[in-house]
Amino acid sequence: MNDLLIRNVRPWGGVARDIAVTNAVVSSGAPASAEVVDGGGRILLPGFSDAHVHLDSSRIGLPFRPHSTPPGPLWNQIMNDREHWRDAEASVTERATATLGSAIAHGMTSGRSYAQVDADCGLERLDGVLAAREAHRARVGLEIVAFPQAGLLLEPGVPALVEEALRQGADIVGGIDPCALDRDPRRHLDAVFEIAERHGADIDIHLHEPGELGAFSAREILRRTRALDYRGRVTIAHAFCLSELDALAAGALLDEIAELDVALTTIAPSGRAALPLAEILGRGIRIGLGQDGQRDYWSPYGNTDMLDRAWQLAFTNGLRRDDDIEQALGVATLGGVAVSRGRSAVGPDRGVGVGSPADFVLVDAETPTSAVMDRPGGRTTIRAGRVSAENGELR
């Protein structure tokens, strides 16, 4: 029985009221004998959805480690991670489970994690992410991408590993930089789409490639999406190229992304890579926000708090108006839900109306915008009508 009565909360900062949950969904009447949560006048928002996280690389909670990544091409960074990850003070299972738990305590209720699959680690890192999902099954809805971080073609046996990962519980076929990494965009993308079709799986491709190179790869992804009628089933992650093309070229690409219902995810990077958020949202393109790797062998940044990342999205896009910042908060919450499960999975009335999934976070703030600015603690996370965390502690 996932019934709950949430008393005295302000949905999206509106007027205080009670919210009844029956069978994990917001209902109109009060449930008969439900658990009661005292909202204490806090803001109620849809739970955070981390649409792009690498749970298998995180060192959150372990001793801080000086950054060791050499500069240069992506391959150097991949090899740096490969050199070090087995020496972590805790196993991938422990690290992924702790990191996911911390994110839940900060308000996460759903998301999508990558699990690296390559010739070095085999399925060992996938096992860790699967274990983390199992440990938190009641607290979070997590999709897992079988992610060939080191390419599909450069080392032997990787496509077969991706297929085995799908059989063992991964949901989505990953890909990465078809030109820059594998240096064979046709074979890379053909392999990704073939595996996905064979397993009936969706697709999620990391695209760091810059400018016109990235646009070329994006168009190749779109061409296959159209040919195989994979509408609504493909995500392009990062897509830095979109911010580097001129407005006309970016607009044309975004038009086709919208037409084919391809989703985007961003980690709200700094500098020139910030995605053109208004152009994306204006076209109704599904877009989610993610925390990427966190305090790992790649980067010292990241802290499992999607509200911090929502601030980062607002900041990097120069948003100041309250409605714009609430839209960024929408990307951090319902955005990921739409990326994972489609628009229909987002409940009515910005995810808090009758019929919405009872996945919420309660935040002690005056308004949604002040919540983004202050990123206050003292949150309550509710997943499927059950309290999953309170005051930074898992239930």
Next chain:
Amino acid sequence: MNDLLIRNVRPWGGVARDIAVTNAVVSSGAPASAEVVDGGGRILLPGFSDAHVHLDSSRIGLPFRPHSTPPGPLWNQIMNDREHWRDAEASVTERATATLGSAIAHGMTSGRSYAQVDADCGLERLDGVLAAREAHRARVGLEIVAFPQAGLLLEPGVPALVEEALRQGADIVGGIDPCALDRDPRRHLDAVFEIAERHGADIDIHLHEPGELGAFSAREILRRTRALDYRGRVTIAHAFCLSELDALAAGALLDEIAELDVALTTIAPSGRAALPLAEILGRGIRIGLGQDGQRDYWSPYGNTDMLDRAWQLAFTNGLRRDDDIEQALGVATLGGVAVSRGRSAVGPDRGVGVGSPADFVLVDAETPTSAVMDRPGGRTTIRAGRVSAENGELR
């Protein structure tokens, strides 16, 4: 007697030791009968210096207010502030004092605040900033810039107000966008430098102007700096143009800035405006970090925590290596000291060696980089050998 014994701290994350302070300066022997602070193994850093803050506009601590600034030219935003600031729930004195106090509680020991001077507010806002400085005199070394936010020439009587501000306690002559705002760079800059010379005051000019326009104004500032031998006495704030010029043009401008010992300050903005930090530091140019306006009628951002702003500086510059991030922390601490009082005011051994001013912040972190990443609470602020704040509370 500003004597102190600081036990068990790790300067810049190094080996734990005690630090003796005699007469507000780090000494080699233990002082005879000094107050003792238990560092508890925390990191000791030079205190934060907020080199660019608008204390007179802050609404920190007041109810959150929806953002009302219209888009468009700077003048619209100036008028929006003018329309609203008198209606704040607290006086300028109260707001500036509370904001400065909160910054001190976060570890600030010195800095530079603007006080807007214009035909509408006269010296009313200056009075508030002077009162805030007086209230915290023992806790912070604060310079005040008489800042003609609405231009020197557009409204009557502003140059005379700036001069009166200097007589009443402001230290520095401000200027702003000589082309874009006053639309008369020659008269604007001549007035700024004339007033400064007459009062023996330094100069601090806001320069938001983009690309080649900003470079033109910067060169006009440098031309006057050279002609009047104002070496070491001029600061250019923001200088967004530096990040928009091509590398050769920016390099030439930075070379001249270095030659004339002109200082820079940045608020670590997002997007394309991030300053070329490595190019600046590589030339030995003095550069400070500031929090700008904070949760005011201009913007909802800002929270009085310079450690948060140091994170922002590292993030916007894409810094990942520990030594780079420590350098950003150096900008947030000793950078502002050098901007205000010259390089000689920075003590030896990155501001923590014998002979350094005893202006410190203790932070509960593993390393300086993890301090920037985590921005932990539980700090102790020490100013001139006296504890000025502990655990978020002023002493």
